[in-house]
Structure formats: structure tokens, C-alpha cells
Amino acid sequence: MIYFDNVTKIYFExxxxxxxxxTLSIKPGEFVSIVGHSGxxxxxxxxxxxxxxxxxxxxxxxxxxxxxxxxxxxxxxxxRNIGTVFQDFRLLPTKNVYENIAFALEVAGKSDxxxxxxxPHVLDLVGLGEKIWSFPHELxxxxxxxxxxxxxxxxxxDVLIADEPTGNLDPINAxxxxxxxxxxxxxxTTVLLTTHNKSxxxxxxxxxxxxxxxxxxxxxxxxxxxx
Amino acid sequence: MSFWTNIxxxxxxxxxxxIRNGLVSVAAVFILLIxxxxxxxxxxxxxxxxxxxxxxxxxxxxxAYFQPGASEEQVMAIKQSLEALPEVALVSYTSxxxxxxxxxxxxxxxxLTLQALxxxxxxxxxxxxDVQAKEPSQYETVAAFLDARQVEGTNGIDKVNFSDNxxxxxxxxxxxxxxxxxxITKEIILGICALIIVFNTIxxxxxxxxxxxxxxxxxxxxxxxxxxxxxIAGILYGAIAGIIVLILMYPILRFYPVLVxxxxxxxxxxxxxxxxxxxxxxxxxxxFSILGAGMGLGAISSYLSVRRYLKM
Numbered sequence: 001m002i003y004f005d006n007v008t009k010i011y012f013e014x015x016x017x018x019x020x021x022x023t024l025s026i027k028p029g030e031f032v033s034i035v036g037h038s039g040x041x042x043x044x045x046x047x048x049x050x051x052x053x054x055x056x057x058x059x060x061x062x063x064x065x066x067x068x069x070x071x072x073x074x075x076x077x078x079x080r081n082i083g084t085v086f087q088d089f090r091l092l093p094t095k096n097v098y099e100n101i102a103f104a105l106e107v108a109g110k111s112d113x114x115x116x117x118x119x120p121h122v123l124d125l126v127g128l129g130e131k132i133w134s135f136p137h138e139l140x141x142x143x144x145x146x147x148x149x150x151x152x153x154x155x156x157x158d159v160l161i162a163d164e165p166t167g168n169l170d171p172i173n174a175x176x177x178x179x180x181x182x183x184x185x186x187x188x189t190t191v192l193l194t195t196h197n198k199s200x201x202x203x204x205x206x207x208x209x210x211x212x213x214x215x216x217x218x219x220x221x222x223x224x225x226x227x
Numbered sequence: 228m229s230f231w232t233n234i235x236x237x238x239x240x241x242x243x244x245x246i247r248n249g250l251v252s253v254a255a256v257f258i259l260l261i262x263x264x265x266x267x268x269x270x271x272x273x274x275x276x277x278x279x280x281x282x283x284x285x286x287x288x289x290x291a292y293f294q295p296g297a298s299e300e301q302v303m304a305i306k307q308s309l310e311a312l313p314e315v316a317l318v319s320y321t322s323x324x325x326x327x328x329x330x331x332x333x334x335x336x337x338x339l340t341l342q343a344l345x346x347x348x349x350x351x352x353x354x355x356x357d358v359q360a361k362e363p364s365q366y367e368t369v370a371a372f373l374d375a376r377q378v379e380g381t382n383g384i385d386k387v388n389f390s391d392n393x394x395x396x397x398x399x400x401x402x403x404x405x406x407x408x409x410x411i412t413k414e415i416i417l418g419i420c421a422l423i424i425v426f427n428t429i430x431x432x433x434x435x436x437x438x439x440x441x442x443x444x445x446x447x448x449x450x451x452x453x454x455x456x457x458x459i460a461g462i463l464y465g466a467i468a469g470i471i472v473l474i475l476m477y478p479i480l481r482f483y484p485v486l487v488x489x490x491x492x493x494x495x496x497x498x499x500x501x502x503x504x505x506x507x508x509x510x511x512x513x514x515f516s517i518l519g520a521g522m523g524l525g526a527i528s529s530y531l532s533v534r535r536y537l538k539m
Contacts, residue, residue: 079447
């Protein structure tokens with residue numbers, strides 16, 4: 001489903017590559033944790049999947065499509081098919097919880113009736129039904145991350161990318177977020193998770209890809225956090 | 228999804244953004260308000276200048292004085308040939324009797340002069356023709372025409388007063404010329420300044436929302452869907468600032484015209500120009516110019532500013 005074909009990314013000429021000659025294949029429905037030190041290339045790898053950065057060499061395939069060759073219109077479609085969750089939540093600060101999630105549905109072209117039905121439903125799924133009219137600044141970090149997950153999920157994407165989603169959260173909230181991600185994966189969505197958090201990776205107990213200095217150094221189908 | 232659904236959603240987010248970013252919106256409206264107030268000020272000053280110059284133009288002219296013995300036919304012949312000149316706008320005839328009546332009226336409190344006039348027994352004044360050219364620069368041609376007739380000596384022309392007025396006429400032509408050139412230059416320079424200030428203010432309002440634009444890109448929003456709400460907010464800044472300026476101009480021009488540069492000391496220069504009357508009678512022009520400029524500025528600034536943060 002997702003295939004990184006000998007991908008290298010160099011941000012500035014003369015600097016060492018952020019990602020170097022990575023070949024990686026991810027099947028539909030997998031839960032893959034990508035671990036490594038800061039600067040190991042985890043985030044760059046994921047950014048290439050939703051086309052925030054493009055590879056310097058090699059190609060990234062989503063299904064049969066080479067992402068780099070997609071038109072702007074198709075790229076936008078691709079993004080609507082990939083949910084993204086980040087360490088810094090990236091919610092729209094002037095929109096309330098309902099509007100943040102509705103926005104993702106609106107850009108996907110959903111009708112007002114569908115939006116009114118889907119938003120409360122997905123908020124219940126992440127346990128935030130009662131905060132529907134709150135603004136991001138009125139929520140705790142854990143709650144904001146749940147809103148971000150709800151927004152990522154609401155279009156029922158094939159893939160959910162979670163880039164350090166627990167980085168700003170306390171252990172209890174971090175655990176809750178991982179639980180939610182696992183539930184989503186159980187429902188059939190492919191989940192790609194990058195993290196520094198050993199207990200998170202160990203509690204998931206699925207495939208672990210370890211990166212170091214831009215390269216994949218270990219790929220363990222039932223791994224734990226080993227650096 | 229229909230076009231109208233998109234328009235509705237984008238407009239709603241534009242309004243919501245405008246209200247929720249209250250302080251930023253107030254700042255943008257305030258800056259636009261100053262720029263638009265300045266534009267209204269320029270429009271009124273220009274009108275005052277144009278009208279005053281028109282009035283002055285009418286006041287200058289060439290007068291050809293005829294000898295008292297010149298016949299009415301001679302005067303009329305000159306009048307007709309003057310009217311045939313393409314440079315001439317208007318020729319007005321003052322008969323001998325009229326000249327005398329005017330003289331008496333002018334000196335009605337000067338008994339000595341009137342007595343002297345009575346003692347003469349006959350009307351010592353000649354008829355005259357007042358000539359107005361279409362442009363001040365054309366008086367030279369008219370004067371040359373009259374001087375040539377005077378030299379012939381058979382037309383009854385006694386005196387042409389152009390040389391007396393020549394300096395005043397030349398100066399006026401100069402003033403009209405340079406003031407219209409200066410006016411345009413000033414308008415362009417100040418307009419560019421206003422444009423840069425407004426553009427930068429709106430760019431700052433969008434700079435504060437750059438992360439938001441990034442998130443919109445990330446969830447797959449099309450460029451127009453991202454840009455739309457900012458365009459609406461920009462248009463709102465302009466519309467609100469424009470309406471405030473249009474309303475404020477009423478009391479200002481009515482009671483404090485000094486605020487738009489028409490202070491009482493300038494009355495000598497601007498003469499009979501009434502800025503309040505001008506504003507009221509040309510309100511439709513002001514309405515469309517001010518609102519159009521405000522909304523256009525807001526929209527264009529927003530469009531250009533958002534473009535910077537739109538990336539794939």
C-alpha cells in the first residue's frame with residue numbers, strides 16, 4: 001500500500017541527508033511504529049508521504065500512485081485520504097472543536113447534513129462529546145490531541161500518520177492516545193506512529209522500524225523500543 | 228459540492244474570522260480608515276482647486292476699449308470676427324450707455340467726479356468688448372488679433388488692456404498647469420504610501436494566521452478554500468472603514484472642514500467653494516469611490532498576502 005523506494009532527502013546541498021536510501025513497504029491495516037533519536041529522519045520520512053516535502057532521490061508510492069507525479073488536485077485528494085496528527089496538535093485556533101473537525105469534512109466536499117451527523121459521532125469516539133463548542137485554547141493538551149485525532153479520522157482515511165503525538169502529553173494522556181490509535185487500527189486503518197516514548201512502543205507490541213542518521217537500521221515485525 | 232455551498236462556507240468563515248480576531252480586525256479597519264479618509268480629503272481638495280481655478284479663469288479676460296466716436300457697426304464687426312476665432316469662448320459687449328451707467332454706479336458716492344461728468348455734457352466713454360478665451364494660454368493669440376486691428380486704426384479700437392493683464396494671465400496659466408501636475412504627482416506618491424501601509428497591515432493580520440493556513444493546506448483544502456475567508460475579511464475591513472469614513476465626512480465637513488485641509492484662512496483662496504455642499508451633491512461618487520477603494524484594497528492585499536503562505 002505504501003512503498004518508499006530507495007528514498008533519499010537532502011534539505012540543503014552539502015548537508016548530510018535527512019533520509020538516506022530508505023526502502024520500506026507498509027501493508028494495509030498495519031500498525032508501524034517508527035523510532036529513533038531526534039534527527040534520525042522519522043518525521044521527514046512521514047512528510048514525504050503526505051507531500052509536505054519531496055524526495056531528492058527515489059520515489060514514494062501510495063497504492064499505485066507515485067506521489068511526486070500527482071497533480072495539485074490529486075495531491076489535495078491524497079491528503080484528504082491521509083489523516084495527520086502532530087506533537088503540536090495543529091488545530092485552527094480561531095475555530096471551535098466542531099468547526100475544526102467540520103473543516104476537514106467541508107474540504108472533502110461533504111454536505112451540511114453529513115457534517116452535522118459525523119462530527120458528534122467522531123468526537124464520541126475520542127471521548128470529547130461534551131467539549132464540542134470549546135475553543136482549542138480552552139482544552140488541555142490531551143484534549144487538543146484528541147480533537148486532532150478526531151479531525152484526522154473523520155474522513156475515514158486509509159492511513160493515519162501520528163508524528164510524535166504523545167510528545168507534549170503526560171503518561172496518562174499519552175497512554176489514552178495510544179489506546180485510541182490502536183482502536184482505530186483495529187477498525188482497519190493503517191497507522192504510522194513516530195515516537196521517542198519507549199513505554200508507548202512497548203505497549204503497542206506491533207511492527208517497529210528503527211531509524212538512525214537517516215537510515216533504517218532495524219525492522220522488527222513484533223518489536224520493542226531498542227536504540 | 229456546489230459552488231454556492233462553497234461560497235456560503237467561505238463567507239461564513241470570513242465573517243467568523245473577522246469577529247474572532249477582533250483586535251487584529253480593528254487595527255486593519257483603523258489603518259484603512261486613515262487611508263480612505265485621506266482619499267476623501269484628496270477628492271475634496273481637488274474639487275476645490277478645480278472649481279476655484281475655473282472661477283478665476285472666468286474672471287480673467289481681455290477688454291478692447293473703443294473710441295467714443297466708434298460706431299456700433301464697427302464694434303459689432305470686431306465682435307463677430309472675435310467670435311469666429313476658435314480660441315474664443317465668449318465675447319460680451321458693453322455699449323457706451325451701459326459703460327456710462329456702470330461708471331455712475333461705481334462712483335455714486337463721489338459727487339465731484341459725477342459733477343465733472345455732468346459738466347462735460349456728452350458721454351466721454353466708449354463701448355467695450357470683454358473677451359474670454361477657452362484656455363488662459365490662448366489670450367496671447369486673441370490679444371495679437373486685437374492689436375493688429377488696433378494698428379490698422381480703422382476699427383475704432385482705442386486700447387487693448389492685455390499687456391496690463393498679461394502677467395496675471397501668464398501666472399494663472401502657470402498655476403493651473405503646475406497645480407494639476409503637482410496634484411497628480413502628489414496623489415500618486417501619497418496613494419502608493421497609503422497602499423504600502425494598508426498592504427503591510429493586512430499582511431501582518433495574515434502573518435498571524437500563517438500556521439492556520441498551513442493546517443488548512445495539510446487537511447487538503449484547495450487554494451481558494453484557504454484564501455476565501457481571508458479575502459472576505461479583507462473586503463469587510465475595507466467596507467467597514469469606508470462606511471465609517473462616509474459617515475464621518477458629514478459632521479466633519481459641516482462643522483470642522485479644517486480637518487480636510489479647508490481651513491478658514493484658505494477661504495481667500497477657495498472663495499465660494501462649499502465642501503459640505505459638494506460632498507452632499509456628489510455623495511454617489513464618494514460612496515462608490517471610497518467603498519470601492521476600501522474593499523478593493525482589502526481584497527487585493529489579502530489575496531497577495533495569503534498567496535505567500537499557500538504551498539503544496
